Amino acid sequence: MTLTDVLELATPAPATPEPRRRRRRPKIGLWLGVGWLAAVAFCAIFANQLSFIRAYDTKIKVKGRTGRYNIGPGWRTWMGTDASSHDVFARCIYGAKVTLTIGVLSTIIGLFLGGLLGVMSGYFRGWVDRIGSIIVDSLLALPPLLLALLLVYRMDDLKGIYTWLGWLNREWEITLTLGILAIAPFARIARAQTIALRDREFVLAARSLGAKSGRVIAREILPNLIPAMLTVAVTGLGILVAAEGALAFLGLGVQRPLTWGKMIADGQNDLARAWWATIFPCLFLFFTVISFNLIGDRLARRFDIREAAI
Amino acid sequence: MRYFLQRLLQFVIVFFLVTFGVLVFMRIGLNKPGDPARTMLGGTASQAQIDAVTKRFHLHANYLAQYWFWLKGMFTLDFGYSQVHSLNVTTYLKPKILPTVFLGIYATILALVIAIPVAVYQAYRRDGVGDKVGSFMSFAFVSIPALVLSPLLKIVFINHLQWFPRLFTKVYPWDNPIEHFKNFFVPTLALTLPLAAIYVRLLRADMVQTLQADFVTLASAKGVSPTRVLWGHALRNSLFTLLTNVGIQVGGLVGGALVVEKYFAMPAMGDTLVRAILSSDIFVVQSVSALLVATVVIVNLLVDMSYAVIDPRIRHARALS
Amino acid sequence: MSDLIQASSRDIDGPLLELTDVRTHFRTARGMVRAVDGVSFTLERGRALGIVGESGSGKTILSRSIMGLLPPRNTVRGGSIKFEGREIGNLNRKQMRSVWGKEMAMIFQDPMTSLNPLMKVGKQIAEPLKIHLGMDHATARATAEKLLQDVRIPEAHRRLDQYPHELSGGMRQRVMIAIALACGPTVLFADEPTTALDVTVQAQILDLLNEQRKDRNMSLVLVTHDLGVVAGHTDEIAVMYGGRLVERAPTKVLFSKMKMPYTEALLESIPKIEDPSHTRLMTIGGRPPDLVNPPPGCRFAPRCMYVQDKCKAEEPPLEQAETPGHYFRCWYPVGSPVYLQVKERLADKPVSVGEVL
Numbered sequence: 005m006t007l008t009d010v011l012e013l014a015t016p017a018p019a020t021p022e023p024r025r026r027r028r029r030p031k032i033g034l035w036l037g038v039g040w041l042a043a044v045a046f047c048a049i050f051a052n053q054l055s056f057i058r059a060y061d062t063k064i065k066v067k068g069r070t071g072r073y074n075i076g077p078g079w080r081t082w083m084g085t086d087a088s089s090h091d092v093f094a095r096c097i098y099g100a101k102v103t104l105t106i107g108v109l110s111t112i113i114g115l116f117l118g119g120l121l122g123v124m125s126g127y128f129r130g131w132v133d134r135i136g137s138i139i140v141d142s143l144l145a146l147p148p149l150l151l152a153l154l155l156v157y158r159m160d161d162l163k164g165i166y167t168w169l170g171w172l173n174r175e176w177e178i179t180l181t182l183g184i185l186a187i188a189p190f191a192r193i194a195r196a197q198t199i200a201l202r203d204r205e206f207v208l209a210a211r212s213l214g215a216k217s218g219r220v221i222a223r224e225i226l227p228n229l230i231p232a233m234l235t236v237a238v239t240g241l242g243i244l245v246a247a248e249g250a251l252a253f254l255g256l257g258v259q260r261p262l263t264w265g266k267m268i269a270d271g272q273n274d275l276a277r278a279w280w281a282t283i284f285p286c287l288f289l290f291f292t293v294i295s296f297n298l299i300g301d302r303l304a305r306r307f308d309i310r311e312a313a314i
Numbered sequence: 315m316r317y318f319l320q321r322l323l324q325f326v327i328v329f330f331l332v333t334f335g336v337l338v339f340m341r342i343g344l345n346k347p348g349d350p351a352r353t354m355l356g357g358t359a360s361q362a363q364i365d366a367v368t369k370r371f372h373l374h375a376n377y378l379a380q381y382w383f384w385l386k387g388m389f390t391l392d393f394g395y396s397q398v399h400s401l402n403v404t405t406y407l408k409p410k411i412l413p414t415v416f417l418g419i420y421a422t423i424l425a426l427v428i429a430i431p432v433a434v435y436q437a438y439r440r441d442g443v444g445d446k447v448g449s450f451m452s453f454a455f456v457s458i459p460a461l462v463l464s465p466l467l468k469i470v471f472i473n474h475l476q477w478f479p480r481l482f483t484k485v486y487p488w489d490n491p492i493e494h495f496k497n498f499f500v501p502t503l504a505l506t507l508p509l510a511a512i513y514v515r516l517l518r519a520d521m522v523q524t525l526q527a528d529f530v531t532l533a534s535a536k537g538v539s540p541t542r543v544l545w546g547h548a549l550r551n552s553l554f555t556l557l558t559n560v561g562i563q564v565g566g567l568v569g570g571a572l573v574v575e576k577y578f579a580m581p582a583m584g585d586t587l588v589r590a591i592l593s594s595d596i597f598v599v600q601s602v603s604a605l606l607v608a609t610v611v612i613v614n615l616l617v618d619m620s621y622a623v624i625d626p627r628i629r630h631a632r633a634l635s
Numbered sequence: 636m637s638d639l640i641q642a643s644s645r646d647i648d649g650p651l652l653e654l655t656d657v658r659t660h661f662r663t664a665r666g667m668v669r670a671v672d673g674v675s676f677t678l679e680r681g682r683a684l685g686i687v688g689e690s691g692s693g694k695t696i697l698s699r700s701i702m703g704l705l706p707p708r709n710t711v712r713g714g715s716i717k718f719e720g721r722e723i724g725n726l727n728r729k730q731m732r733s734v735w736g737k738e739m740a741m742i743f744q745d746p747m748t749s750l751n752p753l754m755k756v757g758k759q760i761a762e763p764l765k766i767h768l769g770m771d772h773a774t775a776r777a778t779a780e781k782l783l784q785d786v787r788i789p790e791a792h793r794r795l796d797q798y799p800h801e802l803s804g805g806m807r808q809r810v811m812i813a814i815a816l817a818c819g820p821t822v823l824f825a826d827e828p829t830t831a832l833d834v835t836v837q838a839q840i841l842d843l844l845n846e847q848r849k850d851r852n853m854s855l856v857l858v859t860h861d862l863g864v865v866a867g868h869t870d871e872i873a874v875m876y877g878g879r880l881v882e883r884a885p886t887k888v889l890f891s892k893m894k895m896p897y898t899e900a901l902l903e904s905i906p907k908i909e910d911p912s913h914t915r916l917m918t919i920g921g922r923p924p925d926l927v928n929p930p931p932g933c934r935f936a937p938r939c940m941y942v943q944d945k946c947k948a949e950e951p952p953l954e955q956a957e958t959p960g961h962y963f964r965c966w967y968p969v970g971s972p973v974y975l976q977v978k979e980r981l982a983d984k985p986v987s988v989g990e991v992l
Contacts, residue, residue, distance in 0.1 A: 145610050147567075147568035147572075150568065158340070286461075532814070533762075535704055626800070
């Protein structure tokens with residue numbers, strides 16, 4: 005034993021000064037994100053009860069007449085009217101309900117399927133892992149929006165041919181599609197974390213005591229996956245909301261109530277004349293995406309998950 | 315070398331799997347209610363046309379056989395037949411490919427050109443005012459979907475400032491470089507800004523780590539100027555995550571291009587693809603999918619190879635195995 | 636060895652390096668960390684000084700502070716550092732750049748992380764030559780090869796085009812020495828140059844450093860936690876504890892007439908060749924002091940076997956011992972009556988030092 009070792013033992017915590025001041029960052033961003041999402045969700049859920057939100061089909065009349073974009077943003081209609089005299093604000097709120105529901109449900113689908121795939125790949129390795137990684141790579145090889153377009157359109161088609169698919173409506177088609185898109189990122193992070201956890205002492209201990217694989221996964225692995233999966237889920241929600249918008253923009257959205265993407269598409273040609281019909285849905289989309297990102301960013305910091313891993 | 319071959323094999327498997335999957339998925343249910351060729355061609359087609367199409371594309375054979383014939387066609391640049399436009403797919407797609415390629419390449423290059431200096435500066439002046447502004451901006455731009463950015467840029471640059479043409483016209487750079495630039499600038503910007511923001515965040519994080527490494531301090535202690543330390547020593551050691559993400563983002567870039575092309579009414583692959591899907595133009599969908607998958611696969615292979623170019627350790631490890 | 640790039644031998648009166656009350660503090664969330672807290676010493680041209688202390692004693696920070704290599708943000712520096720009579724303590728990084736590599740050079744602890752993994756060895760050595768001496772590519776390359784030979788790397792020519800990962804740890808440390816020596820610095824700081832190396836390689840590296848120091852008329856500051864390292868390779872030793880210089884003496888004097896119980900404890904924790912095998916080594920119990928709120932009296936008091944009430948209340952000044960050039964900071968130094976008394980009492984009931992605390 006050299007002096008090095010002796011001193012190492014004698015000084016358990018080397019007091020290396022941390023030259024950088026570690027201040028707690030203000031949480032304004034987090035609360036702004038939570039606040040926006042809470043407000044939008046509240047309005048969307050109680051849209052029919054709240055007096056300041058007009059009914060979906062209400063047409064605004066100016067001097068007793070309807071008209072294309074007949075009124076701009078102002079006191080009477082906060083965000084103006086669209087091409088068929090509908091209140092843009094009210095329509096944004098009804099769109100929010102659809103978009104957020106689809107986002108949450110598809111995240112749950114992706115979390116479940118991707119988590120299953122990732123944990124199996126990471127825990128059993130070998131051929132399970134190889135098949136898992138081919139599935140994930142295949143899902144990633146096709147540009148996600150292309151995959152989504154294909155899935156939604158074909159589901160539409162097939163439900164006319166096979167009666168057992170009759171229960172599918174647009175909401176479900178899009179939810180399932182986005183859920184499938186979300187599998188790959190969840191599977192990746194779950195796999196990486198499972199591999200890291202698998203060789204940690206407490207898991208090795210459980211395994212050496214003869215615990216069955218299922219039990220080890222349920223008791224030791226899954227609880228430790230929660231922080232990372234939660235972070236990916238929140239950040240992923242932002243991406244899925246944007247993807248839903250893109251699908252709706254490209255003409256494969258929910259038809260009633262319309263979502264933000266479709267509203268942007270409808271206002272596209274009259275952008276110069278009636279900017280509000282485009283800009284307000286854009287802002288709803290932007291604030292929603294950035295809110296999920298703000299919360300996700302906070303979670304990633306909190307749980308020390310690197311962005312590159314996501 | 316073994317590692318590289320393994321990756322290559324995996325990519326080839328993925329390519330075949332995905333293109334086969336698309337083929338099957340597009341053709342399920344074609345035989346309901348009756349003849350697949352009739353479904354494809356619609357009610358007005360004559361029996362002779364139906365027979366010709368069935369024969370040409372072996373529509374009565376099983377999917378694997380159909381895939382085989384389709385694949386054979388692909389390699390002889392016979393991409394099939396667009397029943398919607400009554401054209402060979404090759405002829406139909408040819409003029410649409412280049413604008414998308416331009417858009418993708420411009421967006422990636424411009425994103426790197428913006429992101430690298432910004433990230434290097436931010437990492438160097440960590441926690442300074444510039445870094446904070448940069449972080450805020452990149453966070454905001456990461457959160458702006460192409461769908462939101464396109465209208466905003468259109469309002470500012472095209473409607474308000476009127477710097478760029480209102481309607482997109484396809485001009486090749488060898489015909490008129492200035493017009494080409496004018497037509498592509500705004501769409502490229504809509505694609506590139508979110509991409510640049512992602513790159514900035516990734517590269518800054520890696521640069522900050524690298525700048526704390528001993529060899530960077532040693533380079534300073536040798537008397538090397540900060541500029542050289544940053545660009546000559548630290549940057550190269552920080553490029554790996556960025557490069558990986560250039561590969562990962564290709565898929566997302568195509569998605570963004572779809573939206574941007576449609577918003578700016580560019581007659582390119584994205585728009586073509588959406589139309590083809592909506593009209594069940596089977597061969598167009600298959601061909602475009604195959605081209606896109608091939609692009610994603612090839613870019614990722616190139617990224618893998620670029621690691622070896624940058625890092626001698628990887629180069630040598632491969633030479634050994 | 637006449638074509639060596641010699642350390643600049645300008646004729647300047649006074650010491651090469653003169654430190655007066657040097658302080659280096661870091662602003663942190665917990666408060667001000669007093670990593671170096673009032674250190675003074677001088678270093679003559681061509682001499683070798685050892686700075687010894689545990690991790691966290693401030694020795695590494697001191698050497699980096701002298702070179703001005705610490706990140707400027709949240710670092711507070713005080714006192715005066717004179718190099719060849721010129722004040723350099725207040726120079727910024729830009730002003731220091733002409734000093735770095737040319738006048739002062741540094742060797743780091745871990746050769747695995749201190750060389751740029753993506754740059755050929757030859758280029759890394761040639762870099763300072765081009766910057767400071769304005770050499771062209773061919774001359775710099777030839778000089779780099781010469782330097783590799785000087786640090787005893789076989790097949791020097793082939794090594795120029797190799798990458799660090801192709802070299803062994805000892806070899807990389809030699810490359811680092813070559814880089815440090817490249818422009819003929821006046822003073823070389825070696826921060827734990829042998830800690831990361833195999834025992835067999837350690838002695839070779841130390842001998843190489845010493846030999847180069849003599850050949851080049853260069854001063855050497857050897858920073859280490861290992862008294863064994865500095866024993867045969869320095870003229871003078873400074874012992875640091877808790878950010879302060881606690882004892883300073885010519886090497887021979889320090890080993891024969893040490894005054895600080897801390898120095899004594901450090902020495903006793905080195906295995907000796909004459910001890911029977913399996914002899915229990917003495918260890919120093921406790922932890923290094925908290926540098927945010929240092930103890931009010933002697934900073935070593937909480938861990939000292941010979942501690943008295945006075946030690947806990949008042950901090951001892953740096954006093955001169957009977958031998959010239961020997962300074963220490965202790966109320967009851969080794970050999971004093973109180974010391975002997977305590978030692979006798981401890982000898983009655985043999986316990987390990989750790990248990991006393």
